[in-house]
Amino acid sequence: MLFKNYRLYIILSFACIVGYVWLLLNLLHIRTVQGTHACLIKTIMNIPCPSCGATRSILLLFQGEFLKALMINPIGIIVAGIMLITPFWICFDILTKQKTLMNFYLQIEIYLKKAFIAIPLVILILLNWSWNIIKEL
Amino acid sequence: MDAQKVDMFIMTNSKYFEAYHLNTIRERLLAIDDSKWAILSTMQFHEPTTSLIVSILAGSLGIDRFMIGDTGLGVGKLLTCGGLGIWAIIDWFMIQKAAREKNMQKIQQILY
Numbered sequence: 527m528l529f530k531n532y533r534l535y536i537i538l539s540f541a542c543i544v545g546y547v548w549l550l551l552n553l554l555h556i557r558t559v560q561g562t563h564a565c566l567i568k569t570i571m572n573i574p575c576p577s578c579g580a581t582r583s584i585l586l587l588f589q590g591e592f593l594k595a596l597m598i599n600p601i602g603i604i605v606a607g608i609m610l611i612t613p614f615w616i617c618f619d620i621l622t623k624q625k626t627l628m629n630f631y632l633q634i635e636i637y638l639k640k641a642f643i644a645i646p647l648v649i650l651i652l653l654n655w656s657w658n659i660i661k662e663l
Numbered sequence: 664m665d666a667q668k669v670d671m672f673i674m675t676n677s678k679y680f681e682a683y684h685l686n687t688i689r690e691r692l693l694a695i696d697d698s699k700w701a702i703l704s705t706m707q708f709h710e711p712t713t714s715l716i717v718s719i720l721a722g723s724l725g726i727d728r729f730m731i732g733d734t735g736l737g738v739g740k741l742l743t744c745g746g747l748g749i750w751a752i753i754d755w756f757m758i759q760k761a762a763r764e765k766n767m768q769k770i771q772q773i774l775y
Contacts, residue, residue: 564744578744
């Protein structure tokens with residue numbers, strides 16, 4: 527039961543570490559195999575997925591080019607926000623022995639399941655996807 | 664609850680649960696009273712095979728996770744190209760177990 531209670535924190539910490547390592551690898555232009563993509567859809571079908579370009583967007587954001595980042599992929603800004611906030615939030619919860627992040631996550635899950643929120647978000651993702659395909663990211 | 668009813672429920676719904684769940688469910692069903700039978704027999708469970716098919720076809724978009732009710736993880740998968748493609752592949756093997764665990768959580772709300 528203990529593992530189940532803290533599973534969210536373990537997953538999020540792991541995701542943050544992998545995310546920052548991935549950003550560092552891209553920043554230093556280290557690629558293992560040339561011509562391959564991390565994205566399965568892009569590798570198999572040769573069209574970008576809704577979140578392709580997020581890495582480029584975040585790297586531009588860190589250079590202060592907000593508008594360019596937005597033009598490449600708006601999802602990058604959301605991901606950058608999550609990546610910045612989550613480590614501090616996890617540390618806060620560990621230090622104060624509270625579960626604020628867990629409660630927030632459960633609340634968000636309930637809201638996202640409601641049709642009047644879910645449907646507009648799905649439409650936005652589809653629009654972003656078609657924009658990505660047009661831009662040929 | 665009647666042993667015959669319980670065994671019938673277990674036989675028809677065993678594919679929705681992990682093998683190690685079945686004994687607990689059976690014991691618990693035998694202990695509770697008959698009034699829960701109507702809700703129990705009309706309950707809808709997540710189909711593990713369907714989630715596997717969705718995971719293979721659209722796992723990178725996180726649709727498999729959305730389907731079994733893990734909205735938060737689904738969003739995470741969607742925003743990161745299926746966890747850089749690695750999480751999407753891991754989920755081909757994990758999603759059936761995750762669906763069965765979700766079914767167990769669902770039935771637990773009635774059993775306890």
